[in-house]
Amino acid sequence: MNLHKLILTKNACYKAGKTITPKGIMVHSTGASNPWLKRYVGPDDGLLGKNQYNNHWNQDKPGGKQVCVHAFIGKLEDGTIATYQTLPWNHRGWHCSSGWKGSGNDTHISFEICEDNLTDKSYFHKVFNEAVDLCVYLCNLYGLNENSIICHSEGYKLGIASNHADVMHWFPRHGETMDSFRNAVKERLQAEEEREGKKYYRVQVGAYSIKANADAQLDKVKKLGFRDAVIRYD
Ligand SMILES: [Zn+2]
Structure with missing residues:
Protein backbone atom coordinates (compact mmCIF):
# COMPACT_ATOMS: atom_id res chain seq x y z
CA MET A 1 0.00 0.00 0.00
CA ASN A 2 1.20 3.47 -0.90
CA LEU A 3 -0.34 5.38 2.03
CA HIS A 4 -0.17 9.15 2.38
CA LYS A 5 -2.02 11.55 4.63
CA LEU A 6 -3.69 14.87 3.84
CA ILE A 7 -6.48 15.59 6.29
CA LEU A 8 -9.27 17.73 4.78
CA THR A 9 -9.28 20.22 7.64
CA LYS A 10 -11.34 22.81 5.76
CA ASN A 11 -14.22 20.39 5.12
CA ALA A 12 -17.29 21.01 7.31
CA CYS A 13 -17.28 17.31 8.20
CA TYR A 14 -13.81 17.59 9.71
CA LYS A 15 -14.84 20.77 11.51
CA ALA A 16 -17.91 19.02 12.98
CA GLY A 17 -15.36 17.08 15.04
CA LYS A 18 -17.47 14.00 15.87
CA THR A 19 -15.81 10.65 16.49
CA ILE A 20 -17.05 7.06 16.13
CA THR A 21 -15.99 3.62 17.27
CA PRO A 22 -15.35 1.93 13.90
CA LYS A 23 -17.40 -1.27 13.52
CA GLY A 24 -16.85 -1.77 9.82
CA ILE A 25 -15.58 -0.43 6.53
CA MET A 26 -17.70 0.85 3.64
CA VAL A 27 -16.20 0.77 0.15
CA HIS A 28 -17.30 3.47 -2.29
CA SER A 29 -16.37 4.53 -5.79
CA THR A 30 -16.75 8.06 -7.03
CA GLY A 31 -19.25 7.66 -9.87
CA ALA A 32 -17.32 10.03 -12.14
CA SER A 33 -14.68 9.26 -14.74
CA ASN A 34 -11.67 10.93 -13.13
CA PRO A 35 -8.97 8.66 -11.70
CA TRP A 36 -6.78 11.53 -10.45
CA LEU A 37 -6.54 11.99 -6.70
CA LYS A 38 -6.05 15.73 -7.15
CA ARG A 39 -9.72 15.98 -8.18
CA TYR A 40 -10.64 15.21 -4.55
CA VAL A 41 -7.52 15.69 -2.43
CA GLY A 42 -5.66 18.97 -2.16
CA PRO A 43 -3.90 21.29 -2.11
CA ASP A 44 -1.01 19.82 -4.10
CA ASP A 45 1.63 18.27 -1.86
CA GLY A 46 4.09 17.85 -4.72
CA LEU A 47 2.84 14.33 -5.54
CA LEU A 48 -0.86 14.88 -6.24
CA GLY A 49 -0.44 17.55 -8.88
CA LYS A 50 -2.35 20.79 -9.03
CA ASN A 51 -6.14 20.84 -9.30
CA GLN A 52 -6.60 23.68 -11.78
CA TYR A 53 -10.25 24.16 -10.82
CA ASN A 54 -9.44 24.09 -7.10
CA ASN A 55 -12.62 22.00 -6.61
CA HIS A 56 -11.07 19.31 -4.37
CA TRP A 57 -12.81 18.37 -1.13
CA ASN A 58 -10.60 20.40 1.19
CA GLN A 59 -13.27 23.09 1.42
CA ASP A 60 -16.36 23.63 3.55
CA LYS A 61 -18.94 21.98 1.25
CA PRO A 62 -17.43 20.50 -1.92
CA GLY A 63 -19.79 21.27 -4.79
CA GLY A 64 -22.26 22.59 -2.22
CA LYS A 65 -22.59 19.12 -0.64
CA GLN A 66 -21.96 17.89 2.87
CA VAL A 67 -19.60 15.06 1.98
CA CYS A 68 -16.34 13.66 3.26
CA VAL A 69 -14.71 10.22 3.43
CA HIS A 70 -11.75 8.83 5.34
CA ALA A 71 -9.60 8.06 2.30
CA PHE A 72 -9.30 8.11 -1.47
CA ILE A 73 -7.55 5.67 -3.78
CA GLY A 74 -6.48 6.85 -7.22
CA LYS A 75 -3.63 8.20 -9.33
CA LEU A 76 -0.85 10.57 -8.37
CA GLU A 77 0.36 13.03 -10.97
CA ASP A 78 3.05 10.56 -12.13
CA GLY A 79 0.39 7.89 -12.72
CA THR A 80 1.25 5.65 -9.76
CA ILE A 81 -1.55 4.46 -7.47
CA ALA A 82 -1.78 5.80 -3.94
CA THR A 83 -4.09 5.95 -0.93
CA TYR A 84 -4.64 9.29 0.79
CA GLN A 85 -6.05 9.33 4.28
CA THR A 86 -8.30 12.39 4.41
CA LEU A 87 -9.95 12.12 7.86
CA PRO A 88 -8.75 10.57 11.13
CA TRP A 89 -9.95 6.94 10.93
CA ASN A 90 -12.24 7.34 13.96
CA HIS A 91 -13.77 10.62 12.75
CA ARG A 92 -17.49 10.50 11.84
CA GLY A 93 -17.54 10.68 8.05
CA TRP A 94 -20.32 11.92 5.77
CA HIS A 95 -20.35 9.20 3.13
CA CYS A 96 -23.65 7.32 3.06
CA SER A 97 -26.38 9.45 4.69
CA SER A 98 -28.95 7.71 6.86
CA GLY A 99 -31.46 4.89 6.77
CA TRP A 100 -34.14 3.63 9.11
CA LYS A 101 -31.77 1.30 10.94
CA GLY A 102 -29.37 4.14 11.53
CA SER A 103 -26.55 5.48 9.49
CA GLY A 104 -23.32 3.89 8.35
CA ASN A 105 -21.77 7.26 9.09
CA ASP A 106 -21.99 6.34 12.79
CA THR A 107 -20.22 3.01 12.43
CA HIS A 108 -18.17 2.71 9.24
CA ILE A 109 -14.80 3.92 8.05
CA SER A 110 -15.25 4.93 4.41
CA PHE A 111 -13.10 5.30 1.35
CA GLU A 112 -13.67 6.21 -2.27
CA ILE A 113 -11.95 4.51 -5.17
CA CYS A 114 -11.58 7.05 -7.99
CA GLU A 115 -13.34 5.69 -11.05
CA ASP A 116 -11.97 5.94 -14.55
CA ASN A 117 -14.23 5.09 -17.50
CA LEU A 118 -14.61 1.60 -15.91
CA THR A 119 -13.06 -0.27 -18.87
CA ASP A 120 -9.32 -0.24 -18.00
CA LYS A 121 -8.49 -3.66 -16.50
CA SER A 122 -4.99 -2.71 -15.49
CA TYR A 123 -6.14 0.37 -13.54
CA PHE A 124 -8.98 -1.62 -11.96
CA HIS A 125 -6.72 -4.39 -10.70
CA LYS A 126 -4.25 -1.90 -9.24
CA VAL A 127 -6.88 0.05 -7.29
CA PHE A 128 -8.68 -3.17 -6.26
CA ASN A 129 -5.40 -4.42 -4.83
CA GLU A 130 -4.71 -1.14 -3.07
CA ALA A 131 -8.23 -1.23 -1.56
CA VAL A 132 -7.63 -4.77 -0.26
CA ASP A 133 -4.40 -3.57 1.37
CA LEU A 134 -6.16 -0.59 2.95
CA CYS A 135 -8.85 -2.86 4.39
CA VAL A 136 -6.24 -5.26 5.80
CA TYR A 137 -4.49 -2.28 7.41
CA LEU A 138 -7.76 -1.00 8.93
CA CYS A 139 -8.82 -4.49 10.09
CA ASN A 140 -5.55 -4.78 11.99
CA LEU A 141 -5.94 -1.29 13.42
CA TYR A 142 -9.48 -1.81 14.73
CA GLY A 143 -9.71 -5.58 15.27
CA LEU A 144 -12.11 -6.00 12.33
CA ASN A 145 -12.22 -8.74 9.72
CA GLU A 146 -13.50 -9.26 6.18
CA ASN A 147 -17.05 -9.81 7.41
CA SER A 148 -17.26 -6.21 8.54
CA ILE A 149 -16.57 -4.86 5.05
CA ILE A 150 -19.48 -3.79 2.82
CA CYS A 151 -19.87 -1.55 -0.19
CA HIS A 152 -22.29 1.35 -0.48
CA SER A 153 -24.96 -0.67 -2.35
CA GLU A 154 -24.80 -3.41 0.30
CA GLY A 155 -25.18 -0.69 2.94
CA TYR A 156 -28.40 0.38 1.22
CA LYS A 157 -29.72 -3.20 1.37
CA LEU A 158 -28.90 -3.26 5.09
CA GLY A 159 -30.80 0.00 5.58
CA ILE A 160 -27.78 2.03 6.72
CA ALA A 161 -26.92 3.89 3.50
CA SER A 162 -28.53 5.87 0.71
CA ASN A 163 -29.53 4.19 -2.55
CA HIS A 164 -26.30 4.14 -4.58
CA ALA A 165 -24.95 1.44 -6.88
CA ASP A 166 -21.26 1.62 -5.98
CA VAL A 167 -19.21 -0.50 -6.25
CA MET A 168 -21.29 -3.24 -7.89
CA HIS A 169 -21.70 -1.31 -11.16
CA TRP A 170 -17.89 -1.62 -11.58
CA PHE A 171 -16.33 -4.68 -9.91
CA PRO A 172 -18.29 -7.31 -11.93
CA ARG A 173 -17.07 -5.76 -15.21
CA HIS A 174 -13.64 -7.08 -14.27
CA GLY A 175 -14.69 -10.40 -12.79
CA GLU A 176 -14.82 -9.30 -9.15
CA THR A 177 -17.58 -8.91 -6.55
CA MET A 178 -17.72 -7.77 -2.94
CA ASP A 179 -17.45 -11.45 -1.94
CA SER A 180 -14.25 -11.88 -3.92
CA PHE A 181 -13.02 -8.61 -2.39
CA ARG A 182 -13.74 -9.87 1.13
CA ASN A 183 -12.04 -13.15 0.27
CA ALA A 184 -8.93 -11.33 -0.87
CA VAL A 185 -8.86 -9.42 2.44
CA LYS A 186 -9.37 -12.67 4.36
CA GLU A 187 -6.51 -14.39 2.52
CA ARG A 188 -4.13 -11.54 3.25
CA LEU A 189 -5.14 -11.41 6.91
CA GLN A 190 -4.59 -15.16 7.21
CA ALA A 191 -1.24 -14.96 5.42
CA GLU A 192 -0.15 -12.29 7.91
CA GLU A 193 -1.26 -14.40 10.84
CA GLU A 194 0.66 -17.39 9.55
CA ARG A 195 3.76 -15.30 9.04
CA GLU A 196 3.51 -14.01 12.57
CA GLY A 197 2.69 -17.46 13.93
CA LYS A 198 -0.26 -16.12 15.91
CA LYS A 199 -2.12 -18.55 18.15
CA TYR A 200 -5.61 -18.04 19.51
CA TYR A 201 -7.55 -19.00 22.58
ZN1 LIG B 1 -20.88 5.62 -2.35
Whole structure:
Protein backbone atom coordinates (compact mmCIF):
# COMPACT_ATOMS: atom_id res chain seq x y z
CA MET A 1 0.00 0.00 0.00
CA ASN A 2 1.20 3.47 -0.90
CA LEU A 3 -0.34 5.38 2.03
CA HIS A 4 -0.17 9.15 2.38
CA LYS A 5 -2.02 11.55 4.63
CA LEU A 6 -3.69 14.87 3.84
CA ILE A 7 -6.48 15.59 6.29
CA LEU A 8 -9.27 17.73 4.78
CA THR A 9 -9.28 20.22 7.64
CA LYS A 10 -11.34 22.81 5.76
CA ASN A 11 -14.22 20.39 5.12
CA ALA A 12 -17.29 21.01 7.31
CA CYS A 13 -17.28 17.31 8.20
CA TYR A 14 -13.81 17.59 9.71
CA LYS A 15 -14.84 20.77 11.51
CA ALA A 16 -17.91 19.02 12.98
CA GLY A 17 -15.36 17.08 15.04
CA LYS A 18 -17.47 14.00 15.87
CA THR A 19 -15.81 10.65 16.49
CA ILE A 20 -17.05 7.06 16.13
CA THR A 21 -15.99 3.62 17.27
CA PRO A 22 -15.35 1.93 13.90
CA LYS A 23 -17.40 -1.27 13.52
CA GLY A 24 -16.85 -1.77 9.82
CA ILE A 25 -15.58 -0.43 6.53
CA MET A 26 -17.70 0.85 3.64
CA VAL A 27 -16.20 0.77 0.15
CA HIS A 28 -17.30 3.47 -2.29
CA SER A 29 -16.37 4.53 -5.79
CA THR A 30 -16.75 8.06 -7.03
CA GLY A 31 -19.25 7.66 -9.87
CA ALA A 32 -17.32 10.03 -12.14
CA SER A 33 -14.68 9.26 -14.74
CA ASN A 34 -11.67 10.93 -13.13
CA PRO A 35 -8.97 8.66 -11.70
CA TRP A 36 -6.78 11.53 -10.45
CA LEU A 37 -6.54 11.99 -6.70
CA LYS A 38 -6.05 15.73 -7.15
CA ARG A 39 -9.72 15.98 -8.18
CA TYR A 40 -10.64 15.21 -4.55
CA VAL A 41 -7.52 15.69 -2.43
CA GLY A 42 -5.66 18.97 -2.16
CA PRO A 43 -3.90 21.29 -2.11
CA ASP A 44 -1.01 19.82 -4.10
CA ASP A 45 1.63 18.27 -1.86
CA GLY A 46 4.09 17.85 -4.72
CA LEU A 47 2.84 14.33 -5.54
CA LEU A 48 -0.86 14.88 -6.24
CA GLY A 49 -0.44 17.55 -8.88
CA LYS A 50 -2.35 20.79 -9.03
CA ASN A 51 -6.14 20.84 -9.30
CA GLN A 52 -6.60 23.68 -11.78
CA TYR A 53 -10.25 24.16 -10.82
CA ASN A 54 -9.44 24.09 -7.10
CA ASN A 55 -12.62 22.00 -6.61
CA HIS A 56 -11.07 19.31 -4.37
CA TRP A 57 -12.81 18.37 -1.13
CA ASN A 58 -10.60 20.40 1.19
CA GLN A 59 -13.27 23.09 1.42
CA ASP A 60 -16.36 23.63 3.55
CA LYS A 61 -18.94 21.98 1.25
CA PRO A 62 -17.43 20.50 -1.92
CA GLY A 63 -19.79 21.27 -4.79
CA GLY A 64 -22.26 22.59 -2.22
CA LYS A 65 -22.59 19.12 -0.64
CA GLN A 66 -21.96 17.89 2.87
CA VAL A 67 -19.60 15.06 1.98
CA CYS A 68 -16.34 13.66 3.26
CA VAL A 69 -14.71 10.22 3.43
CA HIS A 70 -11.75 8.83 5.34
CA ALA A 71 -9.60 8.06 2.30
CA PHE A 72 -9.30 8.11 -1.47
CA ILE A 73 -7.55 5.67 -3.78
CA GLY A 74 -6.48 6.85 -7.22
CA LYS A 75 -3.63 8.20 -9.33
CA LEU A 76 -0.85 10.57 -8.37
CA GLU A 77 0.36 13.03 -10.97
CA ASP A 78 3.05 10.56 -12.13
CA GLY A 79 0.39 7.89 -12.72
CA THR A 80 1.25 5.65 -9.76
CA ILE A 81 -1.55 4.46 -7.47
CA ALA A 82 -1.78 5.80 -3.94
CA THR A 83 -4.09 5.95 -0.93
CA TYR A 84 -4.64 9.29 0.79
CA GLN A 85 -6.05 9.33 4.28
CA THR A 86 -8.30 12.39 4.41
CA LEU A 87 -9.95 12.12 7.86
CA PRO A 88 -8.75 10.57 11.13
CA TRP A 89 -9.95 6.94 10.93
CA ASN A 90 -12.24 7.34 13.96
CA HIS A 91 -13.77 10.62 12.75
CA ARG A 92 -17.49 10.50 11.84
CA GLY A 93 -17.54 10.68 8.05
CA TRP A 94 -20.32 11.92 5.77
CA HIS A 95 -20.35 9.20 3.13
CA CYS A 96 -23.65 7.32 3.06
CA SER A 97 -26.38 9.45 4.69
CA SER A 98 -28.95 7.71 6.86
CA GLY A 99 -31.46 4.89 6.77
CA TRP A 100 -34.14 3.63 9.11
CA LYS A 101 -31.77 1.30 10.94
CA GLY A 102 -29.37 4.14 11.53
CA SER A 103 -26.55 5.48 9.49
CA GLY A 104 -23.32 3.89 8.35
CA ASN A 105 -21.77 7.26 9.09
CA ASP A 106 -21.99 6.34 12.79
CA THR A 107 -20.22 3.01 12.43
CA HIS A 108 -18.17 2.71 9.24
CA ILE A 109 -14.80 3.92 8.05
CA SER A 110 -15.25 4.93 4.41
CA PHE A 111 -13.10 5.30 1.35
CA GLU A 112 -13.67 6.21 -2.27
CA ILE A 113 -11.95 4.51 -5.17
CA CYS A 114 -11.58 7.05 -7.99
CA GLU A 115 -13.34 5.69 -11.05
CA ASP A 116 -11.97 5.94 -14.55
CA ASN A 117 -14.23 5.09 -17.50
CA LEU A 118 -14.61 1.60 -15.91
CA THR A 119 -13.06 -0.27 -18.87
CA ASP A 120 -9.32 -0.24 -18.00
CA LYS A 121 -8.49 -3.66 -16.50
CA SER A 122 -4.99 -2.71 -15.49
CA TYR A 123 -6.14 0.37 -13.54
CA PHE A 124 -8.98 -1.62 -11.96
CA HIS A 125 -6.72 -4.39 -10.70
CA LYS A 126 -4.25 -1.90 -9.24
CA VAL A 127 -6.88 0.05 -7.29
CA PHE A 128 -8.68 -3.17 -6.26
CA ASN A 129 -5.40 -4.42 -4.83
CA GLU A 130 -4.71 -1.14 -3.07
CA ALA A 131 -8.23 -1.23 -1.56
CA VAL A 132 -7.63 -4.77 -0.26
CA ASP A 133 -4.40 -3.57 1.37
CA LEU A 134 -6.16 -0.59 2.95
CA CYS A 135 -8.85 -2.86 4.39
CA VAL A 136 -6.24 -5.26 5.80
CA TYR A 137 -4.49 -2.28 7.41
CA LEU A 138 -7.76 -1.00 8.93
CA CYS A 139 -8.82 -4.49 10.09
CA ASN A 140 -5.55 -4.78 11.99
CA LEU A 141 -5.94 -1.29 13.42
CA TYR A 142 -9.48 -1.81 14.73
CA GLY A 143 -9.71 -5.58 15.27
CA LEU A 144 -12.11 -6.00 12.33
CA ASN A 145 -12.22 -8.74 9.72
CA GLU A 146 -13.50 -9.26 6.18
CA ASN A 147 -17.05 -9.81 7.41
CA SER A 148 -17.26 -6.21 8.54
CA ILE A 149 -16.57 -4.86 5.05
CA ILE A 150 -19.48 -3.79 2.82
CA CYS A 151 -19.87 -1.55 -0.19
CA HIS A 152 -22.29 1.35 -0.48
CA SER A 153 -24.96 -0.67 -2.35
CA GLU A 154 -24.80 -3.41 0.30
CA GLY A 155 -25.18 -0.69 2.94
CA TYR A 156 -28.40 0.38 1.22
CA LYS A 157 -29.72 -3.20 1.37
CA LEU A 158 -28.90 -3.26 5.09
CA GLY A 159 -30.80 0.00 5.58
CA ILE A 160 -27.78 2.03 6.72
CA ALA A 161 -26.92 3.89 3.50
CA SER A 162 -28.53 5.87 0.71
CA ASN A 163 -29.53 4.19 -2.55
CA HIS A 164 -26.30 4.14 -4.58
CA ALA A 165 -24.95 1.44 -6.88
CA ASP A 166 -21.26 1.62 -5.98
CA VAL A 167 -19.21 -0.50 -6.25
CA MET A 168 -21.29 -3.24 -7.89
CA HIS A 169 -21.70 -1.31 -11.16
CA TRP A 170 -17.89 -1.62 -11.58
CA PHE A 171 -16.33 -4.68 -9.91
CA PRO A 172 -18.29 -7.31 -11.93
CA ARG A 173 -17.07 -5.76 -15.21
CA HIS A 174 -13.64 -7.08 -14.27
CA GLY A 175 -14.69 -10.40 -12.79
CA GLU A 176 -14.82 -9.30 -9.15
CA THR A 177 -17.58 -8.91 -6.55
CA MET A 178 -17.72 -7.77 -2.94
CA ASP A 179 -17.45 -11.45 -1.94
CA SER A 180 -14.25 -11.88 -3.92
CA PHE A 181 -13.02 -8.61 -2.39
CA ARG A 182 -13.74 -9.87 1.13
CA ASN A 183 -12.04 -13.15 0.27
CA ALA A 184 -8.93 -11.33 -0.87
CA VAL A 185 -8.86 -9.42 2.44
CA LYS A 186 -9.37 -12.67 4.36
CA GLU A 187 -6.51 -14.39 2.52
CA ARG A 188 -4.13 -11.54 3.25
CA LEU A 189 -5.14 -11.41 6.91
CA GLN A 190 -4.59 -15.16 7.21
CA ALA A 191 -1.24 -14.96 5.42
CA GLU A 192 -0.15 -12.29 7.91
CA GLU A 193 -1.26 -14.40 10.84
CA GLU A 194 0.66 -17.39 9.55
CA ARG A 195 3.76 -15.30 9.04
CA GLU A 196 3.51 -14.01 12.57
CA GLY A 197 2.69 -17.46 13.93
CA LYS A 198 -0.26 -16.12 15.91
CA LYS A 199 -2.12 -18.55 18.15
CA TYR A 200 -5.61 -18.04 19.51
CA TYR A 201 -7.55 -19.00 22.58
CA ARG A 202 -10.93 -20.03 21.17
CA VAL A 203 -14.05 -20.03 23.35
CA GLN A 204 -16.52 -22.88 23.15
CA VAL A 205 -20.14 -22.21 24.13
CA GLY A 206 -21.71 -25.66 23.81
CA ALA A 207 -21.48 -29.25 22.58
CA TYR A 208 -24.52 -31.11 21.22
CA SER A 209 -25.16 -34.53 19.72
CA ILE A 210 -28.22 -33.24 17.85
CA LYS A 211 -27.48 -30.75 15.08
CA ALA A 212 -30.73 -28.80 15.51
CA ASN A 213 -29.69 -27.95 19.06
CA ALA A 214 -26.30 -26.76 17.84
CA ASP A 215 -28.00 -24.65 15.17
CA ALA A 216 -30.30 -23.10 17.77
CA GLN A 217 -27.34 -22.26 20.01
CA LEU A 218 -25.41 -20.73 17.10
CA ASP A 219 -28.44 -18.64 16.25
CA LYS A 220 -28.71 -17.41 19.82
CA VAL A 221 -25.02 -16.53 20.03
CA LYS A 222 -25.11 -14.66 16.71
CA LYS A 223 -28.13 -12.67 17.86
CA LEU A 224 -26.09 -11.63 20.87
CA GLY A 225 -23.64 -10.03 18.47
CA PHE A 226 -20.96 -12.74 18.06
CA ARG A 227 -21.22 -12.69 14.29
CA ASP A 228 -18.12 -14.81 13.69
CA ALA A 229 -19.41 -17.76 15.75
CA VAL A 230 -19.20 -21.12 13.92
CA ILE A 231 -20.26 -24.72 14.39
CA ARG A 232 -17.44 -27.24 14.24
CA TYR A 233 -18.19 -30.96 13.99
CA ASP A 234 -15.49 -33.43 15.00
ZN1 LIG B 1 -20.88 5.62 -2.35
